[in-house]
Amino acid sequence: MTESAQGAGPARLEAWNVLERVRHGAGVSEALSEAGKRSLSPADRALMTQIVHGVLRNQRYLDAWLEPFLRGELDPSVRDILRMALFQIGFLDRVPTYAVVNAAVEQTKTVAPRATGMVNAILRRAPSQKPKNVSLGVEFSHPDWIVRRWQARYGLERTRHMLWVDNQVPPLTLRVNLGRIARETVLAQLQAQGVRAEASRYLPEAIRVSGPLWLEDLPAFQEGNVTVQDESAMLVTWALDPKPHERIVDLTAGLGGKTGHILEKTQGEAEVTAVDLAQNRLSLLRENIMRLGYAHHVSIVGQDSRIFSLEHPKQFGRVLLDAPCSNLGVLRRRSDARWRKQEKDLGGLATTQKALLDAAVRLLKPGGVLVYSTCSVEPEETTDVVRKVLESHSTVHIEPVQDFLPASAFQDFTQEGFLTLLPGDLGMDGFFIARLRADVREAE
Known part of the structure; x- marks a missing residue:
């Protein structure tokens, strides 16, 4: 590493590397995970993560801030350096x-020496010249089509709040395996590490962490008794209400967050199958x-x-489909x-969701x-999908999902039997959940 590169600091250097990988198609979580394997101090790892997410969440605003000073095309690598610097100047106060x-200047000397003077x-x-009188899309760094859709459905003030939520650092929420350890025990472990945390008001197995936490140092995590999962995602398994000795399948299971919750709810006494097409996800699911x-x-x-469904018709008492979606309910995380x-x-x-x-x-x-x-609340991906599919299956009907959720507070977010949490509702991610039941007579 050159002397100039070292002057940029390890957190900025790795943040720039991550942003470059994202620009070339890598997912931000994947890129950050890879960078986290390098020898960074906990403080540098935290700053790197903060810079990466901060730049991506505020990208449109940062570009509007840059625009008056640019003449001609800007090298994407240099743009990332400028975005990182403006994010630190405009949104952080530690440096x-x-x-x-x-x-930033030292980093540019390594990446694009000719651009050093310009940077x-x-x-x-x-x-001293931040953008003024900008649109909602620029102010909160969202594409105009999202702003337009939400404003038409929810009005200006609610849309402004959702856009603001998307740009906040999301809380870390832990799911405790209550069959093995008490939530109070995990809270005590967190307190012993100086981590600020509190029990969720809405789910008995959830803990909200408000301070920095290095999970690998937590005994409950080392022992497999704690998992990171947002409360709204935990509600999916509550809605499923799995029972011991049932045959249960988790379709498009991904990394297995909900599969794990099903196993915890039944303490491993159900016959659970997890299905996913992507081999890389299956490898992580197994881990x-x-x-x-x-x-x-x-x-x-x-x-x-x-x-899989063609080969195993009418074989499962519980079926979970957390469908691939636009992720528009979880933009603060992704x-x-x-x-x-x-x-x-x-x-x-x-x-795809209907199929x-x-x-x-x-x-x-x-x-x-x-x-x-789904972790989207767009009608095309939620209520429209359910209603369209039910038109073809007369022996399957909607059951009110609120009857299976752990707190009365969710009643306010249910309509026509569906749960819809908008981003930030009850401090949770945006999510949609529907519960369906096949009639006792033959399902179609």
């Missing part, structure tokens, strides 16, 4: 402005289930859920998602329960 400018000049002038101590209690299938989606994508996603839900219905035994969920 003085002069130090941020100096670090220095821009960062000397820009701090996660092994850490929880349930490796011998689940069958993992690498297959398209639609094909800070790159807002820039990867376009409004026209919703139609294609809805087509997957139709496959999920095919798996249901008579009298069986199916839960359909």
